[in-house]
Structures are given as structure tokens and as C-alpha cells.
Amino acid sequence: MLPSLPHVSRRDLSYFFFSQHFSDGLRTTLAILLPALVGAQWGNFEAGITISTGAVCVSATDTPGPAKHKRNGMLAGLGLVFVVSILTGVVAPYRWLLGLEVVGMAFALTMLLVWGARAGSVGSATLLAMVLMLAHPPALPQVLPHALLLLLGGGWYLVLALLQQQLQPYRPAQQALGECLHAMAGFLQLKADFYQESTNLEEDYRRLVAQQVTVNDKQEAVREVLFRSRQLVNESTSTSRRLVLTFVEAVDLYEHITAGYYDYAALRRDFGRTGLLADIAALISRLATDLDYLGSAIQANRAYGSPAPDRTAEWSRLQARIAATPADAADSSPRVLLKILVNLRDLIRRITNLRRYFDESLLEEAPPEPSRAATHLQFVAQQELHFSAFTQNLTLNSSVFRHAIRMTVACAVAFVLAESLWHGQHNYWVLMTVTIMLKPGFSLTRQRNIERIIGTLVGGVLGTLILKTVASGDVRFAFLVVFMVVAYSFQRTKYIITVIFLTAYLLIMFTFLGAGYLGIIEERVTDTLLGCAIAFSAGYLLFPSWESDQLRDLMAATLRANLAYLRQLADRLAGREVTATAYRLRRKDVYVASANLAAAFQRMLSEPKSKRRHPTEIHQFVVLNHILSSNIAALTATLQDTATPTPPPSPESRRALTSAQAALTRSLTRLAPETLLEESAPAPEVRSEVPAAPADRPLLEQLGFLQKVSTDLSKVTEVLTA
Known part of the structure; x- marks a missing residue:
């Protein structure tokens, strides 16, 4: 069952449209669409599609992080896609050799995870390129030209990504910092719920711990972008200093938010009838809103706007109200309320300090710190690329090795099934589904399978409605572009949304290519179910990884x-x-x-x-x-x-x-x-x-x-x- 849709505010829309994910979605859509359109305009649509395919594969390696790491990851993906496409084209006429290649590449490319998530994404992109070639393997004389077109498409995406980085060097850091403050504001809002007598404390703790995971992920993302980028931590420009100092202040603020722990059951029992807890919760909620506005402004790279509300005056009124509370109105000493007041005053001060990000004059004369990079590097994990890591993980004690075995067996089963029992026009979708759905942990594999199946069904319905109700080709194309942007914007955050809009835009695209969409829907649903069943079974039966x-x-x-x-x-x-x-x-x-x-x-x-x-x-x-x-x-x-x-x-x-x-x-x-x-x-x-x-x-x-x-x-x- 699909979850209920949450309320979407203007600030939520701002966070989305100025996020790294949305800019990635726009860039990926442009990189894929433009070659196909140019190819169609020049009468060589097939070459344009091949170039677009290369862009799709390299875009999968473009995960968030420092510019140098992103560039190296895309270059590695570009080289592997080129080599594997030539190998696949050469062995494609010999089905048993092709099967051996699928098995060998599934194992070797999955093992790249021993060098971290970015290396793993390079392996996944290369697997995707291999599987996509199974749709229409080129004739032997066309293998090299086909591989060169893929190389051209990947290089086109690489140039586009590097150009954007060169033109906007601070945007990734600003976007990551804004999303970090957004997550912290959500954490602070959950802290306010502890003072509401209507909420369940056990459920409050569950949601708080879940949000803690999100905050940590966002903080790690900022550290990766800021502290691994020598340009940012060594520069003496106002922008670089503001980014670093604001993040340090934000982490200190988060510490003070987490430090505000009290015995909430006792607070509700002792002070619930005084009405003070509701006032405390209201002030914390407003502080969370202030923090959220700060994050939105930093992420959008715009001025803060209207003057900030005076939370100090609100704090003073709360202080006076606590002081005026009769001693016999509560069942225990009001000393704990004074501790809460001190914590709230500190939060107000620190959130106010964060607004210095928007005041360049406060940082213009701050001297640069020459040793800052060496200090900040201690806060990010070091990932060394030694070949010995590969050989050391060739044991069942390694979770990566066990996952590689699962992937190898699952891909072998999918390949044999597609070749011998299922002869659909797009039977490579079975193998592609397996490579995307099978994850190192069973819980993530299960979640991805559910989202893939639901998303495929919903996306099929959405695409069918568009095709049945919209006759204009131009309007259909507009829907296709919008669906592409949405699909690629959510691919790292909300996978089910990606699947819904990816399925819908594929249906529209195949219609432009002259295929019947009803047959496409039937085949995609069948291939998805088969691929998900294979991935789920492999995750459950072969060296399962239980949390x-x-x-x-x-x-x-x-x-x-x-x-x-x-x-x-x-x-x-x-x-x-x-x-x-x-x-x-x-x-x-x-x-x-x-x-x-x-x-x-x-x-x-x-x-x-x-x-x-x-x-x-x-x-x-x-x-x-x-x-x-x-x-x-x-x-x-x-x-x-x-x-x-x-x-x-x-x-x-x-x-x-x-x-x-x-x-x-x-x-x-x-x-x-x-x-x-x-x-x-x-x-x-x-x-x-x-x-x-x-x-x-x-x-x-x-x-x-x-x-x-x-x-x-x-x-x-x-x-x-x-």
C-alpha cells in the first residue's frame, strides 16, 4: 500500500528545486535527451540513442562528493564501459560465451565494492552498459563504432558535469549544508513533540532515532564535500570561510539540541496541567522553523530576506511565566524548567550565530587558517585504493564476496531464464532488474523489490492514462521531459518515485518509437516480477546478510x-x-x-x-x-x-x-x-x-x-x- 502523501509547503518545494538532486536530474535529462534529439534531426536516430545510452551509464557513477572524486569515478566508469562494450559485442554471437561473460562480469564488477560506494557505482554502471547491449547487439564490424559512440556519450556527460562544477564551484557545498540544516530542523521539531502530552513517548523516540540517522548522513555528506575539497578548506575567500565556519557552528548547535534531554514522562506528570510544556514546545517549533528557513536560504544561495523574528523576547516571556508559576502548581521542583530555559537560550544564541553566514562583513577580516585542511581531513574516512583489498576479500568471511556470489548466481539464473524460457522482445529487462534490485543486505533488497513492483504498476497506469487522454505529440513529449527530470531527481532519495516516473516515460518513449504500449506494459510487468523474484530469492537463500x-x-x-x-x-x-x-x-x-x-x-x-x-x-x-x-x-x-x-x-x-x-x-x-x-x-x-x-x-x-x-x-x- 502506498504511504499517504505528506503536506508539501513552499519551503519544501524550495528545498527540492534548489537541491543537488534536482540539478542532477536536470543535467542527466539534458545529457540523455540532447543526443537523441540531435540524432533524430540529422537522420541518425540510432546513433543518437547509443550516445544517450553512454550518458546514462556514466551518470550512474556521478554520486555526490568532492569534485576530484566525482571526476575520477566518471573517468573510471567511462573506461570500463568502453572496454566491456567491446567485449560484449565480440562475444554476443556466441551465447555460451556471452553467458560466461555475464557471470564473470557480475562477480568482478560487484567486487569493486571493496573500494567503497563510489567504486561500487562504477561497477553497477558497467553492468548496466553490458545488459543494455543485450537488447540489440551490434554486428561484429559495428562493435568498435558502437563502443566509440558509448564513449562519446559518456564523455559528453563528463564534460557537462565538469563544466557545471567549474561554473558553480560552491553550489554542491551550499546544497549539502542547506540539506543538513533542513535535517537538523526536523530533529529539533521532533524534540518539541516530547513536550506535547498528546504524543506517545516511545513513538517519539523511534522517530527521533530515525531522524538522527538522517542528520548523520547529511553531516557526513557536508564533510565529504567540504573537507575533501582542498579548494574549499584552503581558500581564503569569504564564501569558503563562511561554508566551513557555518558547518562547524551547525554541528555545535546539533550537539546542544541533542544535549537537551530530560525525563519527559516526569515533566508531563509534574508540569502538564500548568500549560508551560505547550509553550516550550511552541518556542522549540518556531526555532526549528527559523533553522529550516536558514537552510533553505543557504541552499538556494539567496539572501535571508526579512529580519529574523525576535525569539529572545519570546524566551523572556516564557521565563516570566515560569517565574510566575505558583510553587504548588507543580508536583516537583521547577529547577528542571530553569535548565530547559538555559538550553533554549543557548539554542537561540547559536541559531542567531548561524545567520552570520549572510553577513560578509563579519567574515571579511577573518584571517585564513593555513593548517585548516590538515585538521579537517581528520573528520573524513580515508579510502585507500590498494589491489590487496580485492584479494583479501576473496573469502566467505567478507560480506562483499558473499554479495558478489549472490549477484553472480542471480545473474546466471536470469540470463538462462531469459535465453531459454522467456523470449520477449525486451527480455534483457529480467537481467537488468536483477542487477538493480539485488543489494548487499536482505532488508534493502526486500524494500527495493517492493518499491520496484509497486512503482512499475503505478507507472504503467500513469503512462497509459497519458497516452489514452493526450493525443498531441508535443504535449506527450512535454510529459516525457518532466517525467525524466522527476525520475532522475529522486533516484538516490525516493526510489519508488523514480520507478513510477521512469516506467511512465519509457512507455511514452516507446510509443514515439512506434511500439504498442499495451504490449510494453505487459512485458515490463512480467520482466519486473521475474527479476524481482530472482533477486529476492538470491538475497534470502544465498549467504543471506541479516542485520x-x-x-x-x-x-x-x-x-x-x-x-x-x-x-x-x-x-x-x-x-x-x-x-x-x-x-x-x-x-x-x-x-x-x-x-x-x-x-x-x-x-x-x-x-x-x-x-x-x-x-x-x-x-x-x-x-x-x-x-x-x-x-x-x-x-x-x-x-x-x-x-x-x-x-x-x-x-x-x-x-x-x-x-x-x-x-x-x-x-x-x-x-x-x-x-x-x-x-x-x-x-x-x-x-x-x-x-x-x-x-x-x-x-x-x-x-x-x-x-x-x-x-x-x-x-x-x-x-x-x-
């Missing part, structure tokens, strides 16, 4: 990251220096590990029930992990914002902190006993010569809560490993 098998390692990684995060807090309390870069690296590790765990848990819930292990306990682990990191962030932020030196903690505080570290270490020992390293153990307690301060009651309460959450994590881990 529950990966969760133990992901939980251990999350505990390691939180333990290191907690130890930096212990270092601060002990008076040891923690540099800003070291702290941000530990914070990033927590965000990445937590997002990876949450994403794997969500994928596990889409797998067969028999393959899910301890879903309730894992959900508790994910939520407790979020609460733990939020409170560590809150305490760290308090220490960072304190102007006076932090006094030595009291013995009670030290005991609570040591106990929390010990509980996390016990949990890590249960999950990964073979990786017990010195880093996993609690840091030795440093005794200061300065007498300990008397017990700081708020600090002691916060550390006691960290101890409780860490102990709860240990109990959940004990159940999971029993």
Missing part, C-alpha cells in the same frame, strides 16, 4: 565511542586539557556509531520476524545510548561554557563517574570480549593535590544519572548476550 548478525558489532562500536566520550568528560573534571579537535572527533565518533546502530536496527525491523533477535531489548539499548550521549554532551557543554576554572569533583562525583565507566566497560566486555584493549578500561583516577570541593549537588545529580543510564545499558547488554 541481527551485524548488530552485536555495531553495539560494541557504540559503547566504545560513548566510553571515549565519557572519558573526555572525566579528563575535564580532573583538570586535564582536552583540545577542541580531539573533543569534536570523539563527538563525531559517537554520532556516527549511534546512527549506524539505529539504521541497522530499523533495517532489522523490515526483515522476517524469525530473523529478528531481541528487538525490544535492542530498541532499549538504542534509546539508552541516545540518552547517555545526550547527557554527556550536556555536562560537557556546561563545563565548556563555564568561564571560571572547574573545581576538582567531590569524592561522590568521582565515584559516580568511575562507576559509569566501569558499567560501560562491562557491557563492552560482554559484547566484544576478544577486543579488550587498554582503551576499553576506565581511565585511572587522577588524584589532585587540590582538596576536593564540597559536593556540587547539580553535578552530582547529573553524574548519578549517567551512572544509572550506564548501569541500565549494562543490564540490557547482559540480557542480549545471555
Whole structure:
């Protein structure tokens, strides 16, 4: 069943039309359409289609990232498409040799995933080129000219992409940063829901954790574009400095958003009838809207516009209302409301700071930082292209190798089925469906299969309605162009939308070529069902990759990251220096590990029930992990914002902190006993010569809560490993 359509605002439309995905969709549509139209105009439509096919294949390698990496990926795809097209053309007359090529290429090209997602996209693009050649293999004398036309089409797309990058060098970074702020605004809006008594707290946590995954993905995308581009981190231009400084400020803002954790059940119970929580939720929602407007303006590369609303005045009114609340109107101390006020004031200040992006005068005199690139490179994962990675992964212990085996068997079955049992005019669609649908994890394969089938059926209906109701060729062509742009704009975000509009525009295109669309619909639906059945069966039966098998390692990684995060807090309390870069690296590790765990848990819930292990306990682990990191962030932020030196903690505080570290270490020992390293153990307690301060009651309460959450994590881990 299709999900209900969400409300679409003007701001949502702005995010779409100024997004990287929409510009990619426009570029891909232009690169595909123009050669076909020129070929038709010059009386050589077949050559134009071949050039367009080359553009389609190379466009699949043009994934978001630094300009240098995108260029290298497209060049690699261009070379492989050329070589494989020649090989396919030579062996095409010999069906058994062609079958061997399909099997060998399916394995070798899938194994490219050992060098990362971009290399994997190069392999997928090459597989696509090979499969598309099966539609009408050229005669032997035409093999080289055909391959040269594909090379020309791929080169045309490459030139178009590089030209756009040269003309708009900052646009990818602006678009990625805008989408990051958009995701953070969604996260902040979900935080407001915790103060609404009408929402379910468990469901709120599920949605918050899911949005955390999205925010992490967007932050990683910005890091890739900004910190891997020497042009951006080394330049002393105002635009480059604004992009880098704004992103650093945005990550700090996100930390303060996550740090705003409270016992929401107790808040609702104690202050629900005062009406204060609704006012707090309303202010947070307005701050989320302000952040969303900022993201939209940055992404669209336009001025912020009207003066920003004065949220400080709203905060002051909320402060006065809390101060005026009678002591007997609530069931507990209003101190927690004061903590919320402090957090809200900090959020207002930081969102206001983000508006400096639009004020060049504030950054004109900022001196460039020569060592900035070296520092920022620490925040992005390094991907080395060593051939040894290929040979080291030729084992069943490698998930990439197991996926390559699945792909090889599935492609062999699809090829034999299409050649011997199914003789449709476009039976290569079966093989193409398999190569697109089969993914390394079963949950993603299942999701893609469902979306492919639904999208094909809906797209077939849409295309038929257009063809039955619209007789004008010009209007049909206009629909074709619009459908192409939409299909290629959503191919990396909403696959079901891509399939719907791709199917519809293919039907219109085949009609222009003189084919009967009813027969095309029947064949496409049949080929899609066959291909999806083969891909689904391979994903389920051949070395299936279940998320529950990966969760133990992901939980251990999350505990390691939180333990290191907690130890930096212990270092601060002990008076040891923690540099800003070291702290941000530990914070990033927590965000990445937590997002990876949450994403794997969500994928596990889409797998067969028999393959899910301890879903309730894992959900508790994910939520407790979020609460733990939020409170560590809150305490760290308090220490960072304190102007006076932090006094030595009291013995009670030290005991609570040591106990929390010990509980996390016990949990890590249960999950990964073979990786017990010195880093996993609690840091030795440093005794200061300065007498300990008397017990700081708020600090002691916060550390006691960290101890409780860490102990709860240990109990959940004990159940999971029993």
C-alpha cells in the first residue's frame, strides 16, 4: 500500500528545486535527451540513442562528493564501459560465451565494492552498459563504432558535469549544508513533540532515532564535500570561510539540541496541567522553523530576506511565566524548567550565530587558517585504493564476496531464464532488474523489490492514462521531459518515485518509437516480477546478510565511542586539557556509531520476524545510548561554557563517574570480549593535590544519572548476550 502523501509547503518545494538532486536530474535529462534529439534531426536516430545510452551509464557513477572524486569515478566508469562494450559485442554471437561473460562480469564488477560506494557505482554502471547491449547487439564490424559512440556519450556527460562544477564551484557545498540544516530542523521539531502530552513517548523516540540517522548522513555528506575539497578548506575567500565556519557552528548547535534531554514522562506528570510544556514546545517549533528557513536560504544561495523574528523576547516571556508559576502548581521542583530555559537560550544564541553566514562583513577580516585542511581531513574516512583489498576479500568471511556470489548466481539464473524460457522482445529487462534490485543486505533488497513492483504498476497506469487522454505529440513529449527530470531527481532519495516516473516515460518513449504500449506494459510487468523474484530469492537463500548478525558489532562500536566520550568528560573534571579537535572527533565518533546502530536496527525491523533477535531489548539499548550521549554532551557543554576554572569533583562525583565507566566497560566486555584493549578500561583516577570541593549537588545529580543510564545499558547488554 502506498504511504499517504505528506503536506508539501513552499519551503519544501524550495528545498527540492534548489537541491543537488534536482540539478542532477536536470543535467542527466539534458545529457540523455540532447543526443537523441540531435540524432533524430540529422537522420541518425540510432546513433543518437547509443550516445544517450553512454550518458546514462556514466551518470550512474556521478554520486555526490568532492569534485576530484566525482571526476575520477566518471573517468573510471567511462573506461570500463568502453572496454566491456567491446567485449560484449565480440562475444554476443556466441551465447555460451556471452553467458560466461555475464557471470564473470557480475562477480568482478560487484567486487569493486571493496573500494567503497563510489567504486561500487562504477561497477553497477558497467553492468548496466553490458545488459543494455543485450537488447540489440551490434554486428561484429559495428562493435568498435558502437563502443566509440558509448564513449562519446559518456564523455559528453563528463564534460557537462565538469563544466557545471567549474561554473558553480560552491553550489554542491551550499546544497549539502542547506540539506543538513533542513535535517537538523526536523530533529529539533521532533524534540518539541516530547513536550506535547498528546504524543506517545516511545513513538517519539523511534522517530527521533530515525531522524538522527538522517542528520548523520547529511553531516557526513557536508564533510565529504567540504573537507575533501582542498579548494574549499584552503581558500581564503569569504564564501569558503563562511561554508566551513557555518558547518562547524551547525554541528555545535546539533550537539546542544541533542544535549537537551530530560525525563519527559516526569515533566508531563509534574508540569502538564500548568500549560508551560505547550509553550516550550511552541518556542522549540518556531526555532526549528527559523533553522529550516536558514537552510533553505543557504541552499538556494539567496539572501535571508526579512529580519529574523525576535525569539529572545519570546524566551523572556516564557521565563516570566515560569517565574510566575505558583510553587504548588507543580508536583516537583521547577529547577528542571530553569535548565530547559538555559538550553533554549543557548539554542537561540547559536541559531542567531548561524545567520552570520549572510553577513560578509563579519567574515571579511577573518584571517585564513593555513593548517585548516590538515585538521579537517581528520573528520573524513580515508579510502585507500590498494589491489590487496580485492584479494583479501576473496573469502566467505567478507560480506562483499558473499554479495558478489549472490549477484553472480542471480545473474546466471536470469540470463538462462531469459535465453531459454522467456523470449520477449525486451527480455534483457529480467537481467537488468536483477542487477538493480539485488543489494548487499536482505532488508534493502526486500524494500527495493517492493518499491520496484509497486512503482512499475503505478507507472504503467500513469503512462497509459497519458497516452489514452493526450493525443498531441508535443504535449506527450512535454510529459516525457518532466517525467525524466522527476525520475532522475529522486533516484538516490525516493526510489519508488523514480520507478513510477521512469516506467511512465519509457512507455511514452516507446510509443514515439512506434511500439504498442499495451504490449510494453505487459512485458515490463512480467520482466519486473521475474527479476524481482530472482533477486529476492538470491538475497534470502544465498549467504543471506541479516542485520541481527551485524548488530552485536555495531553495539560494541557504540559503547566504545560513548566510553571515549565519557572519558573526555572525566579528563575535564580532573583538570586535564582536552583540545577542541580531539573533543569534536570523539563527538563525531559517537554520532556516527549511534546512527549506524539505529539504521541497522530499523533495517532489522523490515526483515522476517524469525530473523529478528531481541528487538525490544535492542530498541532499549538504542534509546539508552541516545540518552547517555545526550547527557554527556550536556555536562560537557556546561563545563565548556563555564568561564571560571572547574573545581576538582567531590569524592561522590568521582565515584559516580568511575562507576559509569566501569558499567560501560562491562557491557563492552560482554559484547566484544576478544577486543579488550587498554582503551576499553576506565581511565585511572587522577588524584589532585587540590582538596576536593564540597559536593556540587547539580553535578552530582547529573553524574548519578549517567551512572544509572550506564548501569541500565549494562543490564540490557547482559540480557542480549545471555
